[in-house]
Amino acid sequence: MRFLILSDIHANLTALEATLVAAEKRWDRAVCLGDVVGYGPDPNEVIDRVRKLVVACIRGNHDKAGCGLDTAEDFNPVAKHAALWTRDQLRPENLIYLQQLPQGPIEVDGVSLMHGAWQDEDEYVFAPAQALDGLLGAPTAVSFFGHTHFQGGFSFVDNKLEVIQLRPATGTSFAALQIEPGTRYLLNPGSVGQPRDGDPRAAFAVADMEHRVVEFWRVPYDIEAVQTRMMNAGLPEPLVLRLAYGR
Numbered sequence: 001m002r003f004l005i006l007s008d009i010h011a012n013l014t015a016l017e018a019t020l021v022a023a024e025k026r027w028d029r030a031v032c033l034g035d036v037v038g039y040g041p042d043p044n045e046v047i048d049r050v051r052k053l054v055v056a057c058i059r060g061n062h063d064k065a066g067c068g069l070d071t072a073e074d075f076n077p078v079a080k081h082a083a084l085w086t087r088d089q090l091r092p093e094n095l096i097y098l099q100q101l102p103q104g105p106i107e108v109d110g111v112s113l114m115h116g117a118w119q120d121e122d123e124y125v126f127a128p129a130q131a132l133d134g135l136l137g138a139p140t141a142v143s144f145f146g147h148t149h150f151q152g153g154f155s156f157v158d159n160k161l162e163v164i165q166l167r168p169a170t171g172t173s174f175a176a177l178q179i180e181p182g183t184r185y186l187l188n189p190g191s192v193g194q195p196r197d198g199d200p201r202a203a204f205a206v207a208d209m210e211h212r213v214v215e216f217w218r219v220p221y222d223i224e225a226v227q228t229r230m231m232n233a234g235l236p237e238p239l240v241l242r243l244a245y246g247r
Contacts, residue, residue, distance in 0.1 A: 001110070002026065003030060003109075006054070007204075008033070009037075009050070012202075013042035018220070023217070029055050039082050043094070058115055063208055065104075067087065067090065105134075107139060110142075111143065112139065118134035126148060134186045135155075144189060145186060154185070159185040173218065177215075189205035200229075227241075
């Protein structure tokens with residue numbers, strides 16, 4: 001089974017389309033780790049694509065805010081503005097779709113999916129100590145999480161927890177991680193629509209569970225076209241500018 005692992009698309013249709021072109025014929029089933037919407041200019045278009053594309057999608061914090069399950073009062077002013085704008089744009093059927101997304105973690109065909117931390121869907125997992133619950137608590141050896149917009153993750157074997165810093169170098173499309181027997185993994189595919197690790201290219205992962213390889217991918221897309229749509233929509237300037245820097 002080959003999974004296309006998507007996360008944090010954030011209503012960026014151009015980045016999603018570039019991702020699907022790059023991943024063509026490399027996957028059997030697609031899943032999404034949440035934050036389908038928020039920040040970006042294409043909430044309905046992205047939801048329409050995701051609904052047809054994935055076999056499973058869990059909710060993210062921006063999905064909750066965008067559909068009214070969360071007030072967004074804990075968001076910073078820029079993120080709150082985008083969340084409320086998203087709520088105003090959503091067609092009724094897409095609003096309902098977001099409201100009905102399940103809370104992670106869930107298990108799909110031998111892998112576990114979560115948005116944030118294992119014990120808290122809204123917690124950012126940056127440090128090894130934050131990853132330990134997910135590494136030990138998940139029923140599967142390989143789990144995927146999102147929310148941070150950083151590719152990489154963590155591994156645990158023989159009571160040793162290690163940080164996995166693996167993403168494609170500039171000029172390359174992917175970097176591969178071999179899944180070792182007896183090791184547990186908590187992996188982040190990065191953000192399709194708003195990377196924050198200094199690389200503005202759209203990020204995703206392809207997990208070949210039969211051959212025990214996870215590929216961390218990056219693909220360029222037309223950032224200026226997305227920025228133009230964001231400006232035309234009146235979305236906050238900091239969100240527009242950050243796309244070009246991957247921050």
